[in-house]
Amino acid sequence: MEMPECPVCLQSYDSEYTIPRVLACGHTCCESCLLNLPHKFPGTIRCPACTVLVKYRPQGPSSLPKNIDLLRLIDPDPRKPHNNPKNFNSAPHLDFIPRAWSDEFYCLWKEYILPQDAVLVEPKSGEDGGACFGCLSQSRSQRVSLVQVGSLISDDDSVFKYGYVVRVIKCLSGMKEEERDELRFILRGSSKVSKLCRVLGLWGDVEDGSLCIVCERMNQSLLESLGALIDEDGMGNDGLFGLAMMGMEMCEALIGFNQQGLILGCLGFSCFSFDDFGHVLVDLNEVLVIGRKIVKSVVEVGCGGRRIGDKEMGVLLSDVLKRNLFFSPELLFQLLKKEGIEAESGETRHLVGYGSDVWSLACILLGLLIGRKFNEELVHYICFVSTKAGEENSLGMYMGWVEKVSSLLENKIGSEFVSLQQMFCQCLNFDSGNRPLLTDVWRCMRELIIKCKFDKMIKCKEAVNLENEGHCLVLGELCWLPKGRLSTEEKGGLLAVENCNGTAIDQTGETGVTKDLVEGLTEGNIKFKDMQGHLDCVTGLAVGGGFLFSSSFDKSVHVWSLQDFSHVHTFKGHEHKVMAVVYVDEEQPLCISGDSGGGIFVWSTSFPLGQEPTKKWNEPKDWRYSGIHALAILGKYLYTGSGDKTIKVWSLLDGALSCTMNGHKSVVSTLAVCNGVLYSGSWDGTIRLWSLSDHSLLTVLEEVSMGNVYSVLSLTAHQHTIVAAHENGSIKVL
Known part of the structure; x- marks a missing residue:
């Protein structure tokens, strides 16, 4: 025979630890679990067996009677091991309150949600598809950037007005699981990365209905500070020391992302900023903006997944590079593959990995060192390859371009920095697996400042386990453009509308799929019908048997059809104002009404509907x-x-x-x-x-x-x- 056990913790009852206590409803639960059950209403407890709310003494479960019959069934053998009392501390905490979202989901995201009044957005910012800018309301000197990652639910056409937090949580719960996981991955990982503009959290702009990632924004970006050098002749040999300082901090930032398993995938000069002490920081919002621009260019060229030629590919790359946006060759082919676009020149066998960030970082450093000549040579190479594709070996032409870059470097910095020149050429290797690690680039930058014999004091560990597959931000859901959603659904040229009970009806009168009424009200798709007939205030409503019953101060009860909402019948007989009405669905369906004079009238709702009540009393x-x-x-x-x-x-x-x-x-x-x-x-x-x-x-x-x-x-x-x-x-x- 199985020993009786507590319905909550599933532990067998005993007289020492799992003492059975009897509730007022007759069910039994152990004393330890009764202590852990939530007491929503004072002086009561909800039985875990039948969920009935019963009286509960303030003295606690020890004041409840023991279940003597169950205790008699317990084996009195003292050699039998007792239950471990520590198990009761882990008894499940039952919450009987239904919620729109689970406690786990809310607790997971609430720490990332900023208050509604936390951000002040600058007008006319973000019009070019980039980030919006603003400041914190409590510290207006702290500028922030905002990039949209979702859309808040609209309640303009709804009878429901949702609160700010509800709209944000509903937006998050409505995202695809992959998109939501990536967003949390970025928010959680960014807190562990140094050399990064702080990610403050998520903020919902209720005016334009957008959910945004909020990042702090530095007063000076790299593009604003060094824009003239980038456009002209670069930093040159005289600026190598400053380049090394910036290059080291750029490497440290990217190493921090890679350690968290995140691959940025693309970089631009606008991705870097200077703090008040002159240190270089990465702006994650700018990385998202650049990634979306690159994805948008790829989608526009693809035109629905068709095959594109090398010339079109050249135009795409030239257009992106002219905007100083840098991404590795393997990333381009992965973007084309994700969009379902087949390139005429085939695809690379190299996968996007941590080496992809090395390629992008090298382009940024070369752009700072050489100036616009580097970008011009890169665009010129792309155009040349796209016109000569098929005639010569593409890889050979790529190596020729790397040699031209090496020549430009030698003319710019001379022959005394051979290691730097070789390092840059290795970073531009077509094979991502043969590129140096970010730690190697960091060491090379450091050697320009500190001599090698002093560098031996620093032991730099391998920053990233290359066997672990990283997540590329540009290939993720947040950079990929969402598909447009039609505001109305067209089927065979017929426009679907909603009637009052939430059922979809097209213009032919055919009934479609029934939708949830609350969802329809939220979306503003529910039509309303006025039912007029009462001569005074309506005091009560009841639904049953296919009818709607309404009571009124006009001393009557009206019956309405739920099929077409037409008036069916009127119950008359009350001498006072009818204050309440209910429907009874028993052996005989009834409508009961009560008036302000104490009269209780019972009406039969079976056809034919009568004029006199079947029963009444006062x-x-x-x-x-x-x-x-x-x-x-x-x-x-x-x-x-x-x-x-x-x-x-x-x-x-x-x-x-x-x-x-x-x-x-x-x-x-x-x-x-x-x-x-x-x-x-x-x-x-x-x-x-x-x-x-x-x-x-x-x-x-x-x-x-x-x-x-x-x-x-x-x-x-x-x-x-x-x-x-x-x-x-x-x-x-x-």
Whole structure:
């Protein structure tokens, strides 16, 4: 026979550690788990077996009775090992509250989300497709750059107005898993990289509906500081010391990215900036912008995946290089392959790896050292190769271009820096596997400053395990352009629209796929229909049997069809204002209404609909009485909330009063039944929870702010969540 065990921690009961305690509902749970279960409402606990809310003494589980019958079944053999008490500390923490997103997802991203008022965006920035600029609201001297990585949900055409954090989290949850993983990979890894403009987090621009990565922006970029040298004759021999200092810090930044498994893939002069101390930092947002520009150029040339010739390839590369954007040959072929474009000259067998960043960095350093002549030679080589493709060996022409670059270097810095010249030529090797490591480039730069005999004091470890496959930013989801989404879906030339119940209907009247009503309201695709007929305020609604029932101050109950929303029938007979209405779906479908004079009317909803109620009775009156304000149904019993501060239980069979529940200090204005619990709201500002098994009070929820009491006008309960509407316009979720 299997020993009885706790339904939460699955440990066998015993008399020492896993003591079985009996709850008011009759189920048993161990004492340790009862301590760890959440106590959402004071004085109550939700049974982990039946999820019914039951009374719970403030003294804790030790005040509950032991399950003696279960203890008798336990083997009294002292030689049998007891359960380890440490296991109970790891008992699962049960949360019975349904959420739009899991706690894990929210906790994963909340640390990256900046407040809504954290950033002030400069007007007319980012119009050329680049990054937007602004500053931090708390420190306006701190400039930032912003690059869009997603789109916030729009609520302009929706009846729902989402909060800022909800819109950001919904945007993140709507991303593709690969895109979201890459975004978190960048945010998490960037915090561990030195020589990097700080990545501050994610910020949602509610005005234009964009979700952006926010990075700090330095006052001077490399392009702004050294633009004249880049356009003219470069730094030359006289600037080698400054080039070495910048080159070392560039290498350190790229090494930091590679250590986190991230390959940038492309670089430009705008990717680097100087801080206040003259150190070079990498701007990750500029890398994203450059990557998107390169991807856009590739997509535009591809034109839907067709085969492109060498001349078109030459035009593509020349256009990109003229904008001082540098990326390795193997990256180009990977971009073409990802877009489904076949190049006439075939493709390289070399894969994108850590050596791809070495090629891009070498181009940046050569552009600083030689000046515009380097870029001109590179563009000239591309044009020459594209016109001579097929006539000569492409690899041989590539090696010829490398020799021209070597010649330019020798003319610029002389023959005394042979190691530097050789290092640059190796960085431009067509085979990415034969290029030097970033640490080798760093050592070469350092030798221009410190002599070799002093360099022996530094032991530089291998920065990256080359066997690990890195993630290339340009080939990832954040740089790849998202496909455009049509705002409307066309099928056979017919425009799909939404009717009031969320079902798609085209212009032929055919019904399509049913959509979620909330989703339709959010997107603004739900049409609304006005149903007019009442002569005064509508006080209650109920749905059932294919009908909508509405009560009103005009002393009537209207019946509407849910098929075409037309008026079907009117129940008349009340002598006072009808305050509430409910639908009963039992052996015979019924509609029950209550009025301000205490009258309770039961109407049959079977065809043909009659003019007279099948049953009616009245509440007893006293001097405090002001009629019925709320109705609720459970099985054969009707619950009424009254102006005399009480809740009454009536039998639907004969209308007899079964029970009266007292406790509220004002009118009971709203009732709801869910999971064996009756929830009552009152003008006294409190919500009371009652057990439906014995009609006893479970707990009282009360919020009094600054001495003000706000009446509870309406409430609903779903699973284990309460939503209450108050007189001051607030809606609270409990």
